[in-house]
Structures are given as C-alpha cells and as structure tokens.
Amino acid sequence: MNTLALGATHQRIRTLAPGVVVSLVVGAAASFLSEHYAAPVMLFALLLGMALNFLAVDGPCKAGIEFTARTVLRLGVALLGMRITLDQIASLGWKPVALVITLVVVTILVSVVVAKALGFSRLFGMLTGGATAICGASAALALAAALPQHPRKEHATLFTVIGVSALSTLAMTLxxxxxxxxxxxxxxxxxxxGATIxxxxxxxxxGYSMSTETGDIATVVKLMRVAMLLPVIVCAAMITRRQGLEAGGQRPPLLPWFAVGFLxxxxxxxxxxxxxxxxxGINDLSRGCLVVAISALGMKTQLKALASVGVKPIALMMGESVFLVLLVLALMHWGLA
Known part of the structure; x- marks a missing residue:
C-alpha cells in the first residue's frame, strides 16, 4: 500500500513539475524586473506569463500551471493572515474600524449595482469592488479563488489585477x-x-513619504482592510454554495481552507x-506564492481575449477608485477618523 502511495505521489510530482518550474521562473523574472524598474511585480508577472501562454495549451506544462494557478494561489492567500494582529486593529480605536467596515461594504455593494447596470455580472462587480476596497491584487486573487467557476472568470481576474495594480501605482503618487x-x-x-490606496x-x-506618523497609521489602517478579506471570502463562498457544485461534483465548504488558514x-x-x-519569512513566502500564481494565470490567458474587454470595465474600476476616495473623505468629515 505504501509503495503504491509513494508511486502515485512520485508520478504526481513528475506531472506537475514542468508547469510549476516554469511558473517559478516567470515569477522570479517578474520580481527581478520589479526591483530594478520600480513597477508593480504583479503587473510584470502577468505580462511575462501572457507572453508564454502557449505553454498552458496542451503539453507537459499544462497540469503544473493549472496547479499553480489554483492551489499555490490559495496557499498565498492563507499566508496573508500573518500580516495582521488584533492589537494593531485595536490600537486605533473604534472609529477607524467603523470607517473601514463601512467603506468595504458600501464600495462592494455599489460596485455590484453599477456592474449590473453596465451589463456585467454581479460577481464581476464583487471582484472589482473587493479588489478596490480591500487590498488590490491580493484581494482579487483571493475572491476569484472563492467565487463560482465561470468561463470568463480568469479573464475577469487578470483584468482586475492589471487594473488595480496600475491604479494603485497612480494612487501612490497622487x-x-x-x-x-x-x-x-x-x-x-x-x-x-491607508483607506484609499x-x-x-x-x-x-x-505614507512614509509624508512622515513616520502618517506611515505608521496608514499601514495599520491598510491592514484593517486586509482583515476584511476574511468575511468577504466567506460571503463569496456562500454565493458559490448557492450556485451549486464545484467542478469535481462536491459541495464547496462554507469556509474554504485558505480562509481558515488566514484566520x-x-x-x-x-x-x-x-x-x-x-x-x-512567511510574508515573503505569501508574496512569492501570489506572484508565481499570477504568472501561471497569465500563462492561461489569451491576450486577444483580454484586449476585447472594452471601455466599460476600465470605466468601472476607475469609477470605483474615485468613489472610494470621495466616500473616505465623507466618512472622515463625519467624524469616523
């Protein structure tokens, strides 16, 4: 029995290795370019991955790329939990907590409504709204892992990651x-x-380009937004359960394993x-997993399909970012800061 199990494991490793190795190489190249050109690493990982999309069609790399885009992605999301502590959240008092909860809930709800009005699915609005309101590319990847399967889900995820990475870089300057x-x-x-970028x-x-105090507070507020990832993932998982079975024929769990790991x-x-x-070390590992996973997602995407999204999704994401800024300023004016 042990011999059979070892044989199956060995065969599984041999099947996955080519695709996993290719994803690691692309992720390493993206990290190198990001460090030397001061641009978002997720964006480099996507672009390099899409340049190699022929590897994910049919061949020895396909299985490993699929594994990396799904399982390694979820591992990276689980490891994000090491970024936050309850003390960090409690240190600022109840007002910033109320502000963060309000902005996340309102931004996602408005995004869902506007996405539907523009002719998109509500799930696309939840994906882009969650990425804007919570923690950018990491939130987009986490929500995509929890939302129901859809023929265009990967395209929507990659578009969201590209858009939110570009907008985040612009926000850091403006x-x-x-x-x-x-x-x-x-x-x-x-x-x-901390509430808008x-x-x-x-x-x-x-934050730290302005002052140490500003940087410290901005970081903690941002980590509060990261903490909101868990309840939003649970909501996404509940939607998935209501929509039916997973591809394997099993009912998805109410709380996915990567959300449990995060908590x-x-x-x-x-x-x-x-x-x-x-x-x-764990934070670096989490970041590495997400970069490698987005490299694999890039390899699974046809550039032609991504280029056909049109102007409406771009307008949606830009509108979400502007709405978030105005909402946060309004909440601060009303005393939630």
Missing part, C-alpha cells in the same frame, strides 16, 4: 498630494492613505509569540 492639498494632519493623512506596498511607500495565522500572529524573522 494621493499624498491630495492629502497635502486638503491640509490633512499627519494622523488624518495616514487614515486617508489599493496595495499594501504602495500604502507604505505613500488561524492572524490569531497566532496576535499572540506576540511569532519572532519577527518568522513573520517576515
């Missing part, structure tokens, strides 16, 4: 200038930047027992 123009205090600027790295860059790691990290070097 939003500090908006904060200065509005004469926000360092604390207010931290809340504003899409990706964690860009929040850190924008457990956040709880462990909150104990204060995890050494800084371990936290950093």
């Amino acid at each position: 939003y500090p200038m908006i904060a200065q123009w509005l004469h926000l205090s360092p604390a207010q600027a931290g809340v504003f930047l 899409h990706d964690v790295a860009q929040v850190v860059g924008a 457990l790691l956040a709880c462990v990290n909150s104990t204060g027992w995890v050494p800084t070097v371990v936290q950093g």
